[in-house]
Amino acid sequence: MLASAGHEPPILCGRGGPQLLDFPTGAVLGLYEDSDYPEHRLRLGRGETLLMYTDGITEASDHEQRMYGIERTVESLAGVPPAASSDGYIERLLGDVDRFVAEAAQADDITVLALTWHGTTVSGSELRIASQLADVFGALDRCDNLLQEAGVPAALRSDMRLVLEELMVNTVEYGYPDGRAGQIRILLQPQPDVVVVELIDDGLAFDPLHPPEPDLTGDLADREQVGGLGIHLARTIASEMRYTRNAHDNHLLLRFAYPDGSAS
Amino acid sequence: MTLSLHHEFSSPDHVVVHVGGRLDAMTYNELDEAMLALLPQVPEGGTVVVDLTGLEYVSSAGLRSFARIRKSMRARGGHTLLLNPQPQVRKVFDIVKAVPVSEVFTSTQELDAYLDRMQRQITEGDSDA
Numbered sequence: 001m002l003a004s005a006g007h008e009p010p011i012l013c014g015r016g017g018p019q020l021l022d023f024p025t026g027a028v029l030g031l032y033e034d035s036d037y038p039e040h041r042l043r044l045g046r047g048e049t050l051l052m053y054t055d056g057i058t059e060a061s062d063h064e065q066r067m068y069g070i071e072r073t074v075e076s077l078a079g080v081p082p083a084a085s086s087d088g089y090i091e092r093l094l095g096d097v098d099r100f101v102a103e104a105a106q107a108d109d110i111t112v113l114a115l116t117w118h119g120t121t122v123s124g125s126e127l128r129i130a131s132q133l134a135d136v137f138g139a140l141d142r143c144d145n146l147l148q149e150a151g152v153p154a155a156l157r158s159d160m161r162l163v164l165e166e167l168m169v170n171t172v173e174y175g176y177p178d179g180r181a182g183q184i185r186i187l188l189q190p191q192p193d194v195v196v197v198e199l200i201d202d203g204l205a206f207d208p209l210h211p212p213e214p215d216l217t218g219d220l221a222d223r224e225q226v227g228g229l230g231i232h233l234a235r236t237i238a239s240e241m242r243y244t245r246n247a248h249d250n251h252l253l254l255r256f257a258y259p260d261g262s263a264s
Numbered sequence: 265m266t267l268s269l270h271h272e273f274s275s276p277d278h279v280v281v282h283v284g285g286r287l288d289a290m291t292y293n294e295l296d297e298a299m300l301a302l303l304p305q306v307p308e309g310g311t312v313v314v315d316l317t318g319l320e321y322v323s324s325a326g327l328r329s330f331a332r333i334r335k336s337m338r339a340r341g342g343h344t345l346l347l348n349p350q351p352q353v354r355k356v357f358d359i360v361k362a363v364p365v366s367e368v369f370t371s372t373q374e375l376d377a378y379l380d381r382m383q384r385q386i387t388e389g390d391s392d393a
């Protein structure tokens with residue numbers, strides 16, 4: 001969601017050539033008591049960058065008082081290779097502006113902000129369930145159906161089921177010791193050679209990457225308490241697992257790479 | 265898909281338990297309860313063969329059930345042998361080193377040969393005494 005207080009149009013990069021997002025803006029902040037700022041929605045795809053800048057860029061002037069202008073700005077960004085990082089866009093633009101201005105004095109402040117989406121496009125499916133065992137198993141079946149429709153091979157689906165079962169059962173059993181009703185969200189994003197899953201719950205902070213490896217003696221019947229196995233299985237089987245704790249949520253990013261040679 | 269269970273005694277001290285379907289946090293209780301009723305019928309020193317041919321999926325909850333069977337049999341001088349685990353089950357066993365490999369058999373022939381050997385050892389042991 002974007003709103004602008006009289007700024008130059010932001011530029012969307014990485015979706016073909018640079019695109020000016022020329023949506024209506026409101027008045028400069030602080031001028032009027034009842035200003036209105038129209039909202040503009042934009043969904044960044046993976047590798048796309050949203051570039052915002054002050055008019056110190058477009059009004060940067062050379063010795064002959066020619067302004068850099070928006071056309072040169074777009075032209076400069078068009079020279080950045082696709083899927084560049086936010087640094088790449090900023091360095092290119094500032095470099096080009098510097099060369100244009102040369103020895104002339106800077107007229108205005110220059111601020112550039114570039115936001116790049118490194119995650120995936122949210123083109124997959126989202127499931128929201130209560131933190132109850134029966135709901136977890138309902139969700140596992142639905143995930144399996146969705147992945148089957150997406151053409152994910154059976155062996156990978158079975159791996160994913162195991163990882164998701166272990167993680168969600170763990171959340172249900174230990175995430176809400178006070179008995180409050182919790183929510184688990186599962187975002188499935190099947191891609192040509194990998195399935196990305198985001199697992200988000202509002203239970204107690206728990207980083208599954210943190211517990212030490214269980215002591216595996218070669219015989220589970222030797223052990224008094226058999227804990228930590230599920231998390232160990234999940235960690236071993238997922239191709240990648242990344243944990244972040246947001247304000248009230250555990251956020252796990254899981255990747256399941258297709259077995260070699262089976263990419264569709 | 266849910267869990268399927270049935271068993272037969274091939275001799276008074278040898279029972280085969282067929283576990284099929286999915287053994288997970290939703291279904292492991294069924295296996296635990298069935299074993300609670302069945303295992304006391306197996307005499308001291310007896311053998312439980314858990315036939316996994318029909319088991320498509322196991323999670324850590326199911327591993328814990330297998331561990332309980334083996335613990336309970338061991339406490340009474342008995343044996344627990346696992347027969348014919350399928351790929352997903354084998355993979356999970358391997359990752360957590362769930363059971364000694366010497367107690368997992370890929371075919372009935374292999375299992376029978378092992379049981380014959382065990383039988384001979386007991387018989388020879390008896391004749392030595």
